[in-house]
Amino acid sequence: MASLLFSRSLVSRSSTSASANVGSVTNFMAVGGGSKLPTNYLFSNGIRSGMVNSIRPYSTNDIQKMRNIGISAHIDSGKTTLTERILYYTGRIKEMHDVRGKDGVGAKMDSMDLEREKGITIQSAATYAKWGDQHINIIDTPGHVDFTIEVERALRVLDGAVLVMCGVSGVQSQTITVDRQMRRYNVPRVTFINKLDRVGADPWKVIDQLRSKLSLNAAAVQIPIGGEINLEGVCDLLTEKAYIFGEKGSKVQETEVPSSLVELLREKKIELIERVANVDDKLGEWIIENDFPANMPDEQTLGDAIRRCTVNRTFVPVFMGSAFKNIGVQKLLDGVVRFLPNPSEKKSIALDLTNNEAEVELSADPKKPFVGLAFKLEEGRFGQLTYMRVYQGTLKRGDMIKNVNLNKVIKVPRLVRMHANEMEEVQEVGAGEICAMFGVDCYSGNTFTQQQLNYTMTSMHVPEPVMSLSIAPKGKDGQTNFTKALNKFQKEDPTFRVQTDQESGQIVISGMGELHLDIYVERMRREYNVETVVGKPLVAYRETIQSRGDYNYTHKKQSGGQGQYAKMIGYIEPTGPEGPDLEFVNDVIGTAITPNFIEAIKKGFNEAVHNGPLIGHPISGVRFVVNDGATHSVDSSELAFRICAVNAFKEGFKVADPMILEPIMKVEILTPIEFQGTVIGGINRRKGAIFNTGAQGENITIECEVPLNNMFGYSTELRSSTQGKGEFTMEYSKHSPVTREQFDQLIEEYQKKRAEEKK
Template sequence: MTSFITSRLAGIVGQRGLATSRFLNTSGSIRNYSTGVSNLSKLRNIGISAHIDSGKTTLTERILYYTGRIKEIHEVRGKDGVGAKMDSMDLEREKGITIQSAATYCKWGENHINIIDTPGHVDFTIEVERALRVLDGAVLVMCGVSGVQSQTITVDRQMRRYNVPRVVMINKLDRVGANPWNVINQLRKKLNLNAAAVQIPIGLENNLEGVCDLVKDKAYLFGEKGSAVDVQEIPSALEAQFKEKKIELIETVANVDDQLGEWMIENDFPNQLPEPAILEAAIRRACIARTFVPVFMGSAFKNTGVQPLLDGVISYLPSPPERKTIAIDTSNKDKEVEVELVQDPKKPFVGLAFKLEEGRFGQLTYMRVYQGTLKRGDMIKNVNLGKTIKVPRLVRMHSAEMEEVQEVGPGEICAMFGVDCFSGNTFTAQNLNYTMTSMHVPEPVMSLSIQPKGKDGQNNFSKALSKFQKEDPTFRVKTDMESGQIIISGMGELHLEIYIERIKREYGVECTVGKPLVAYRETIQAKGDYNYTHKKQSGGQGQYAKMIGYIEPIEGMENEFINDVIGTSIPPNYTEAIRKGFKECTDKGPLIGHPICGIRFVVNDGATHSVDSSELAFKIATAGAFREGFADASPMILEPIMKVEISIPSEFQGTVISGVNRRKGAIVNTSSVGESLTLECEVPLNNMFGYSTELRSMTQGKGEFTMEYLKHTPVSRELFNQLIEEHEKKLAEERK
């Protein structure tokens, strides 16, 4: 283990001064640090992920301080008005939450660490998704009081999706009610992780002083700002617990690591315990194989346990060569071949653009280099778009700050300026046709209608929506063909609220926001007859058309036209005009102006005039005949019913079911796995707006739901009258 003892942390203040002068050079001459990782075994690419308000950004702030990347510690909602380094957006500092993932890098001993701090709020889950897609390891931060929460479960699912090894940091052990053993139990039961502590805390809540390392057999106490680390023997009061937890750790790892299991058989365990080096090597093997999760402890806010966590990142998480990376060779169109990439700077370049951001100098494209070397001025190919581009500028990111570099080697994370591409595009040397697997993009769950308040801001409004769509795959924009409204969709109310605020701040456009027009439909419930004559005479040639027939309901959402005229009472050359007239009638119904569905329109008789009849006359007559038959056929309004799947902890079952009933939903099925309950419901779309916020409130942030269209069904009589009244009021206002 790269021990912080051997790193001379007792004299860290002097060391930090040296680190600052070496690593915070923003002149562009920083090649020795940012691209000089000659030994890839000493490089780590990690993400810091957790449920909202678990302390990710606070932990990252301490890591940057102890590694010499920043000179002072600032808090997330700092009273000094500065805020944490990784929260660079004004909105992040104001709200005290992380909205965009931020990248940085630092040095710990002889090791280089690239870090991505990700949001915890479920609305910004795509930021976690694309970070984990390109990282080699992760730190899952847990609250010592709350334990496993809803976003913890989501992040765990994402880590499994991309096979990312992780270590766990149980944070906030200084808080009242902190219980790390309860959290570890939840990790095992709720996330099904083979987890065990590699540390035990010295004290809890207000008495938290430090941690005891179960691998090194040492106790660490942290002084002011956590910099002065006092290394001691295990306190006598903790010896019994220490031995119990160490034996538990060894047995847990031995269950998944054959080498440690063999050592236990060959030696007198538990009377004889393995040497630290043997245990450390076994934990590393199991962690990289994703069969074991080491659990660290501390309090980032109280500057406790951060340096041992950094040692754990180096000791247990993989370097880039230890992660197998597969690309698809698309050279042969008939057969795609899997190719394993090699972390070799001399091999042809392969990289993945995993995140886009609008910078001061144009589009900023975050890139993970998987193979070869990327140099400024190189010609590289965008395999997905089939374009060859020249690399204009290369930078390393330190939150919002940029440090220019000339080249970036394999395993590194950098950013390019002025490159037109999309998130998930693969870039290669010109002679390769490799593509990387794309990231998972969840479907949006909520929509709002939006429009600029004044015509002056229309251009900036369009630019903003276009930019945000490119940056964020979960942010969608469409124009409703029925209402003409611009509809924005996203992962939740906060997600959309942030983008509306950004349109105002970054583009100076005030917006009017409302819920979108629900896609109602109009139909009939019975057969309706019509006998309609259109007659117009105003000098010269007039208009004449007579139609007799009926309309009736049919199954499904389609409409049907039938010409059942016998003889020549309506000549065949007018049939197409009648068909077009019927189509126009169904586009906009007479009740509330929504499309009509499930109707059969039958014409079986009529009359013509030798001079005054025409296609136009029959088209107009069709509209009158349709209105007459529609009014006689018990018209009805249909509303969209959504299939809603709600996942919640069982303890909230009663509250959530009551909420579904209030929204006039019907529960059609329930299923449970362990402590998790899934409800399948059918709920009117009009009643689902605002549900994401309500569900989180009812379940302490632990509930999630998905929603998709199921069918249209008749509205209640009360809603029918309300919709008719609202439509008439709207028409009256338009006539004014």
């Protein structure tokens, strides 16, 4: 879903939060400072601006010791808590804090006040750490579906990921979305089953769900020692050693596997080997040549096989623990380094614009010409931050680089690397890193290269908004800041759209859900000091047709001098569930309509589908075919055929059994079993269709599909009906036809609104 970018405080809160490792740690995100930065600007390591030594480009050996990872999961699975523990154990922070900030501090990666107040991650945050001699660059991503674009763009530029699962809830709705995103960008992943200290936690059930619901070839590489409140540590299947985590998890004691777990360890190790051998020829040959399972492969042989399969995305190793109880985090870090790829192992493709967009494989070589992708924009105190992944070459301060998409050459300003809302200045960044700059005018998704190259990277998937609100500043004094805020938010977030209703003149903002839009309204108040008046939420309806509709339309206009004349004959028809959303087909034979007018007809079609005739919403699922017509030697023009196409489409649309589609949301509700009847009754009242239920200890999960128009205010209803114990998530599923009653009601409301506007 698109991008929520929130401005961060750029000045370090305290130099004590800097790690002792900061000088030797690779930067995850380098962000460049513009000329507006004061000369006494303090960075996270306490070094003054301009005094940081140059960071040398990474050699091939250094790149092999680098990992760029994202931490993703369903909401409230423990992503941010896990990242907090990683930062603590790698020495990047000196104290661990809770996500909700009850102690007045909050988790390091949730640096925005809104994030700490709501207890959720709203925007992805970047940091970097050092584990042994390995450099790990990390992005902590949101779990809420409204902010899914943050996950989308993070996975677009990362080389690997950690999929965090709740040991009680298992695979949830947003887990499926994250899995789909990882597959879209071919991101290898390891899985961490979190919260095994909670009542009802069952790692083996979660692994079964990974296999059945996500179709992943997953197997445990660890087994837990104890369970629920008695969780003490984990046993590693490769080393066949047990690891007990002491106070704050810092003292990891290696010991022998408890006798009560020896049999289970052997059983799970055989299962692990068999699953890896099924997708790895080398390990398969070893099994054939040796007496398996009497003989087991050694740690190196099995580990290498797991790494090959993980990098090739044919296997997913599963780690276990509890981030909140400080169990299993260090072993997960070992697994990230051991099994996930370095930047040189992830294939990156660019398109050569000078060679008909031929594919070019980029090399993580710091000596080759620079190629980078600006994947995220963020408004900071000193201007726009442009976050960039360096795929090839080296980016240095003062370099002249080209924005291929805008065809502009810019000079690279200051570069820094990020640690949540703190930054450290660097002079250059090498291949495989992610960096950003201050004061660069560009858009999310722009490609930057050295001037001699003309490459562009493939774009990321941006979902369409499903909800809109009318919005206006309360007073005229806030108009300037109101406009400035909307422009900035649009530039930052591809899923946040702003348009003006042509009939009412109202400003309408569109986004991925209620929370998405509420956050932007709140940001407008806090960051731009603008109080707003917000209208009723508007649903993103679509108009379509259910049958073929023929048209035969002639456009004539004569008012002295050259007139207008165009005639078109053809039909419109549904494209079908597997067809394109919109399609224009030119079936004209001969010169009944001369070819130079075809493009004008296509423009008219695109104009007609923008606002449908039923309720003024966009049209989808339609094929527009023109197969005959006529022209006039004098009066025919591009304007005449564009107007003719608009009216011909409307004529065909009227007789093609038009229908209104409404967005249907996939809703997942988690509630104590005692409230099951009340919750199901509420879903039925909202015309929801329940398709799955499942018990999770003392709770029950209800999966259903509900029209978005019926979901407004549901969070309040669920809290009141479950004594505040119920929670739900929802994401867009599909558009479906409305009922006949609703169809008539929507048309009546639209016509009434238009009549009032004409008065």
